[in-house]
Amino acid sequence: MVTDGVGKPITLPGPARRIISLAPANTEILFALGAGPQIVGRDTTSDYPEQAKTITDIGGGFGELNLEAILAQNPDLVIASMLTPSEQTKALQDAGVTVFTLGNPVDFDGLYTNLHTVAQLTGHEPEAEALVGEMEERVATIQGKMAKNSQRPLVFYEIDGTDPNAVWTPGPGTFIDSLIQMAGGDNLGANLQGEWVQISLEELIARDPDLILLGDALWGGVTVESVKARAGWEALTAVQKEQIFPFDDNLVSRPGPRLVDGLEGLARLLHPELFQ
Structure with missing residues (x-):
């Protein structure tokens, strides 16, 4: 049974x-x-x-x-x-x-x-x-690399940017939140309320993430260029420094074996210096 x-x-x-x-x-x-x-x-x-x-x-x-x-x-x-x-x-x-x-x-x-x-x-x-x-x-290998890391970039993971003034992002207690933390970053949505949360552009600008990851790049066709063209988003440091990256959301949203691929991919994006 x-x-x-x-x-x-x-x-x-x-x-x-x-x-x-x-x-x-x-x-x-x-x-x-x-x-x-x-x-x-x-x-x-x-x-x-x-x-x-x-x-x-x-x-x-x-x-x-x-x-x-x-x-x-x-x-x-x-x-x-x-x-x-x-x-x-x-x-x-x-x-x-x-x-x-x-x-x-x-x-x-x-x-x-x-x-x-x-x-x-x-x-x-x-x-x-x-x-x-x-x-x-494989998880232990990433954890070993992160143990040598002292910097934790603030990461904004975009799930759905259909409304650029109220973008959806993963909140606390989600697997994506856990993966970002394990990959040596801090999830911007970690202190929001709810598993999947909309965040206003004003709050996003106030928090000013170091990196923007586009989980809607594959299914939604969102591109780095389209994000840079959004009204008001030019105020974000990640946009100014071109720290915007498409990411295969299937690697972090499907709770299957490829989640370890997602962890490795996130770690390489957040801390490329540890993989040289």
């Missing part, structure tokens, strides 16, 4: 062999553990690794799940996320499908727990041990 992220215990007769993933992080975890061949359906936003795109798309993401397509795959396990709407989870359970909701970690220990849990559900415990061990070594 395994208890999921919403406190629901489930029991499987054996390792799941026909799995449907309802979140891109879940899909990445499954592939990283060697359970990719066991996936028979994935949500629309699951696009990594490349092999995931060849698996049957059952909807979801920001749209509706295709219940008929899910049932047609005869799954013995559906792995949902904490972001999966409860009505979708209930519809699957009402149809007799076993649903496991994977918790949303806020640090690496929580992520390692998720990896071991999914490994237990899918019969890949040895692979999880190896993967977690490798990730722990």
Whole structure:
């Protein structure tokens, strides 16, 4: 018996062999553990690794799940996320499908727990041990480098700059907040209220970050040039010194194995001198 992220215990007769993933992080975890061949359906936003795109798309993401397509795959396990709407989870359970909701970690220990849990559900415990061990070594390497660091730049991570006068940024207690801290920086949003927060241009100018990271560069098409052209943003030191960098948000917003890639990427941006 395994208890999921919403406190629901489930029991499987054996390792799941026909799995449907309802979140891109879940899909990445499954592939990283060697359970990719066991996936028979994935949500629309699951696009990594490349092999995931060849698996049957059952909807979801920001749209509706295709219940008929899910049932047609005869799954013995559906792995949902904490972001999966409860009505979708209930519809699957009402149809007799076993649903496991994977918790949303806020640090690496929580992520390692998720990896071991999914490994237990899918019969890949040895692979999880190896993967977690490798990730722990890489995290320790970054921590060792940061122990030599005495300067901590103030970092503004932009999640959504659709309204440049009220940009969304990660607040305290989020994995992105934790990653910035571990990478040797201070998250500007750490003293705001809420996990995902809008900050006014006035407050942003008052705080004056050393670096601006564009988490909306890939999905939103935001560029360094477009940020420099925003009215009022020329007052920011990071803009004046051209300390604006696009960043692959998938590496820090999807709670899967690539979070360690995100940590390494952040550390290199914040402290390039430690990687020369």
